[in-house]
Amino acid sequence: MKKLLFSFCLLGASLGLRAEDGHQLWLRPHPAAPVKVVATAKNSALLATARQELARGWQGPAGATVTLTLRPDKALKPDGFRLGPTSVQAATAAGLLYGAFELLRRQQTGQPVTTEVVNPSYERRLLNHWDNPDGSVERGYAGHSIFWRKDSSFVVTPRDKALWQAYARANASVGLNGSVLNNVNASPLILSAEYLGRARAIADVLRPYGVRVYLAVKFSSPVLLGGLKTADPLDPAVIKWWRGKVQEVYRQIPDFGGLLVKASSEGQPGPQDYGRTHADGANMLADALRPYGGLVMWRAFVYSPSDKDRAKQAYNEFKPLDGKFRDNVIVQVKNGPIDFQPREPFSPLFGALKKTSVMPEFQITQEYLGQAIDLVFLSTMWEECLRSDTYQAGPGSTVARCTDGSVYPQKHTAMAGVSNVGLDPNWTGQDFAQANWYAFGRLAWNNQLPSAQIADEWLKQTFANSAAGPRPATAADWNTNFLAPVTQLLLTSREAAVNYSMPLGLHHIMSATHAHYGPGPWWAPPGMRPDWTPPYYHQADASGVGFDRTTTGSNAVSQYHEPLAAQFNNPATCPDEYLLWFHHLPWDFKMKSGRSLWDELCAHYDLGVHQVRQFQQVWDQAQPYVDAERFAAVQDKLRTQSGNAVVWKDACLLYFQQFSHRPIPATVEPPMHTLEALITNDVQHKDAGPAN
Numbered sequence: 001m002k003k004l005l006f007s008f009c010l011l012g013a014s015l016g017l018r019a020e021d022g023h024q025l026w027l028r029p030h031p032a033a034p035v036k037v038v039a040t041a042k043n044s045a046l047l048a049t050a051r052q053e054l055a056r057g058w059q060g061p062a063g064a065t066v067t068l069t070l071r072p073d074k075a076l077k078p079d080g081f082r083l084g085p086t087s088v089q090a091a092t093a094a095g096l097l098y099g100a101f102e103l104l105r106r107q108q109t110g111q112p113v114t115t116e117v118v119n120p121s122y123e124r125r126l127l128n129h130w131d132n133p134d135g136s137v138e139r140g141y142a143g144h145s146i147f148w149r150k151d152s153s154f155v156v157t158p159r160d161k162a163l164w165q166a167y168a169r170a171n172a173s174v175g176l177n178g179s180v181l182n183n184v185n186a187s188p189l190i191l192s193a194e195y196l197g198r199a200r201a202i203a204d205v206l207r208p209y210g211v212r213v214y215l216a217v218k219f220s221s222p223v224l225l226g227g228l229k230t231a232d233p234l235d236p237a238v239i240k241w242w243r244g245k246v247q248e249v250y251r252q253i254p255d256f257g258g259l260l261v262k263a264s265s266e267g268q269p270g271p272q273d274y275g276r277t278h279a280d281g282a283n284m285l286a287d288a289l290r291p292y293g294g295l296v297m298w299r300a301f302v303y304s305p306s307d308k309d310r311a312k313q314a315y316n317e318f319k320p321l322d323g324k325f326r327d328n329v330i331v332q333v334k335n336g337p338i339d340f341q342p343r344e345p346f347s348p349l350f351g352a353l354k355k356t357s358v359m360p361e362f363q364i365t366q367e368y369l370g371q372a373i374d375l376v377f378l379s380t381m382w383e384e385c386l387r388s389d390t391y392q393a394g395p396g397s398t399v400a401r402c403t404d405g406s407v408y409p410q411k412h413t414a415m416a417g418v419s420n421v422g423l424d425p426n427w428t429g430q431d432f433a434q435a436n437w438y439a440f441g442r443l444a445w446n447n448q449l450p451s452a453q454i455a456d457e458w459l460k461q462t463f464a465n466s467a468a469g470p471r472p473a474t475a476a477d478w479n480t481n482f483l484a485p486v487t488q489l490l491l492t493s494r495e496a497a498v499n500y501s502m503p504l505g506l507h508h509i510m511s512a513t514h515a516h517y518g519p520g521p522w523w524a525p526p527g528m529r530p531d532w533t534p535p536y537y538h539q540a541d542a543s544g545v546g547f548d549r550t551t552t553g554s555n556a557v558s559q560y561h562e563p564l565a566a567q568f569n570n571p572a573t574c575p576d577e578y579l580l581w582f583h584h585l586p587w588d589f590k591m592k593s594g595r596s597l598w599d600e601l602c603a604h605y606d607l608g609v610h611q612v613r614q615f616q617q618v619w620d621q622a623q624p625y626v627d628a629e630r631f632a633a634v635q636d637k638l639r640t641q642s643g644n645a646v647v648w649k650d651a652c653l654l655y656f657q658q659f660s661h662r663p664i665p666a667t668v669e670p671p672m673h674t675l676e677a678l679i680t681n682d683v684q685h686k687d688a689g690p691a692n
C-alpha cells in the first residue's frame with residue numbers, strides 16, 4: 001500500500017500538480033488543442049469572450065477552424081444558436097458565446113455534436129443572491145458575499161474583479177444570464193448612490209459574459225431612503241420617486257435587468273399596507289421600468305398567521321389578480337406552496353395563472369436540505385417539479401411548459417434560483433453543492449434535461465482529467481469505478497435526504513434553534529406564531545399524523561386541477577410521497593406496501609440512514625480517482641451527514657412514538673439517542689451554519 005501511494009505521489013509530482021481547493025468548479029483548465037476562430041460578426045465584448053473560451057478549452061481536432069457567424073434566423077430565440085462540429089451561428093453575440101460553451105461542453109463530456117438548433121427554455125435565467133449590504137448572506141453556508149463587503153468599503157479591488165469575472169464565466173458556461181445582487185429581504189441602502197456605484201462596477205465585469213444585473217428592492221424605500229411620508233403605490237409622489245430612482249439606476253447600468261420584490265410577505269412592507277393589491281404595487285414599478293425595457297419579478301411567497309392553512313395563501317391572494325399585471329411583470333413562485341421543503345407538491349399557482357407571466361423559483365442554497373454539510377443533488381427535485389403535470393390546460397401542461405411560454409403566451413419567461421455562492425475557496429462550502437449551481441443553470445437553459453445527464457456532465461467536468469491526484473488506468477476504469485457509482489449516489493441523494501428528514505409528505509419539522517438544520521418536530525415555544533412551529537405542520541396526536549388538506553379538511557386540495565384534486569384527496573390514490581401533506585391518518589393506516597403507517601414511517605427513516613452510509617462506502621471506493629483534498633473534504637462531510645441522519649431518525653421516531661405508542665420494528669436500527677437528550681440539547685450539530 002505504501003509503495004502504491006508513493007508511486008501516485010511521484011506521478012503527481014511529475015505532472016506538476018497542486019492541491020485542489022475546488023475553485024475551478026467545472027471549468028478546470030485542460031491542455032487545449034490549437035484552434036483558429038473565424039468570426040463573421042462585429043467585434044464585441046461577448047464575441048471576444050467566445051473566442052477566448054474556444055482558444056482556452058478546445059478539445060477538438062488540433063488546428064481546426066471554428067466559424068462564428070452572426071446572422072438573423074427565425075428559428076432562433078435571442079440566446080439560441082445553430083451548432084455544428086466546428087461552427088456556431090446565432091442571431092446575437094450572446095448566442096455565439098452560449099454556442100461556444102456548448103461545443104466545449106460536448107467535447108469535454110464526450111457528447112456528439114451534430115448539426116442542430118439549440119434554444120433556451122427561458123429568456124431570463126437568474127441567480128437570486130440573498131446577500132446583504134453588510135456582506136452577510138441570508139441562508140448562506142459558504143462564507144460572506146462575493147459582492148458586498150463587511151466593512152462597507154466601496155473600493156473595487158483587482159481581487160473583487162477577478163472573483164466576479166470567474167463567477168460570471170461559470171454562469172455563462174451553463175447559460176445563466178442574470179444575477180439579482182442582493183437579498184429579497186432588501187435593505188433600502190441598495191438604492192443609495194454608493195451601492196449603485198458598486199452595482200455598476202459589478203455589472204461592468206459581468207457584461208462580457210452576458211450576465212445582466214438586477215436588484216431586489218424594499219417596497220418602503222421611498223419612505224426609508226427618499227424621506228416621503230408614504231410608499232402607497234398610487235400616490236403621485238411615490239410614483240415620481242420610483243421613476244427618478246429607476247432613471248438613476250439606468251444611468252449607471254444601461255442594460256440593468258429589473259427589480260425583484262418581496263412585498264407584503266413575512267413582515268416586509270408592501271402595497272397591502274395601503275389597502276392596495278399586489279398588482280397595484282407591481283404595476284407601479286413596471287411602469288417606471290417600461291421605458292428602459294426592465295422587468296419586475298414580484299414574489300408570490302406570501303402568508304400570514306391568520307389563515308388556517310399556510311399552503312393555500314399564495315393561490316388565494318394571486319389567483320383573483322390573474323390578468324391584472326402589466327406584461328413586464330413576472331410573478332415569481334416558489335416550487336412548492338409552502339417553503340422550499342425537502343419535498344412538496346408543486347405550487348398550485350403554476351398553470352392556474354393563465355393571463356399572467358409566471359416564473360419558478362428554486363432554492364439552490366440548501367437551507368432545508370443539509371446546508372453545506374449534506375450531499376444532496378437537487379436536480380432531481382427540480383426535475384420532479386418541472387415535470388409535474390398541472391392539467392390546467394389539459395394533460396401535458398407541466399410546470400415546465402406552463403412557465404416557458406409553451407402553454408400560455410408569456411411576453412417574458414424566466415426561472416430563478418437562490419444562489420449558494422459565497423467567498424469560500426470552493427464557492428459553495430460543500431464541493432458537491434457546486435453540482436446544484438451547475439444543475440440549476442442547465443435546467444434553466446433546458447427545462448427538459450434529465451438529471452442523469454446533468455450529473456454525468458458535472459462529474460466529468462469536475463473530476464475527470466483531474467490535474468491533481470492519481471489518474472485512472474483507463475477511461476473505462478474511470479467510468480465503471482467512479483462515474484457510474486458516483487452518478488448513482490447523486491441521483492439518489494435527494495430521496496435519501498427526504499427519507500431521513502421528512503418522508504411520506506411530512507414537512508417543516510426542522511429545528512429552528514439550529515437555523516433549519518436538523519430535526520425539531522417538538523419546537524413550539526409558548527406564544528410563538530403557530531405557522532412557524534413544526535406541530536402546526538405535522539399535527540401528530542394519538543389519532544394519527546399529517547395535515548388534513550382534503551375537502552373535509554383545509555380543502556387546499558381543491559386548488560389543484562382534476563384529476564389531481566381527486567387523486568390527492570383520496571388516501572388510497574394519493575402518492576405516498578405526498579400522503580401526510582394532504583392527509584391526517586391513523587398510525588395503523590394500511591399503506592400500499594401492506595405495512596402500517598407507523599411501520600412505514602420507521603422504515604423510511606431507517607432507509608435514509610442506510611442510504612447515507614452507502615454513500616460513504618461509494619465515496620471511500622472513489623478515493624483512487626479523486627485528488628486528496630477534495631476526497632478528504634467530501635469524506636468528512638459525509639461522515640457528519642451520516643451521524644446527523646441518525647439524529648434525524650432517532651429524534652423523529654422517538655418524538656412521534658409518544659403519540660403512536662407503537663414499538664419501533666425490529667428490522668429498524670434501534671435509536672442510539674434518547675428523546676430527552678435530543679430535545680434538551682436540540683442536538684449540537686457540527687458546523688450547522690449561522691443562526692440567522
Ligand code: BDP
Pocket residue numbers: 138139184185262266301339340367
Ligand atoms: C425562507 C427563509 C427566509 C427567506 C424566505 C423567503 O427562511 O430566510 O427570507 O424564505 O424566501 O425559507 O423570502
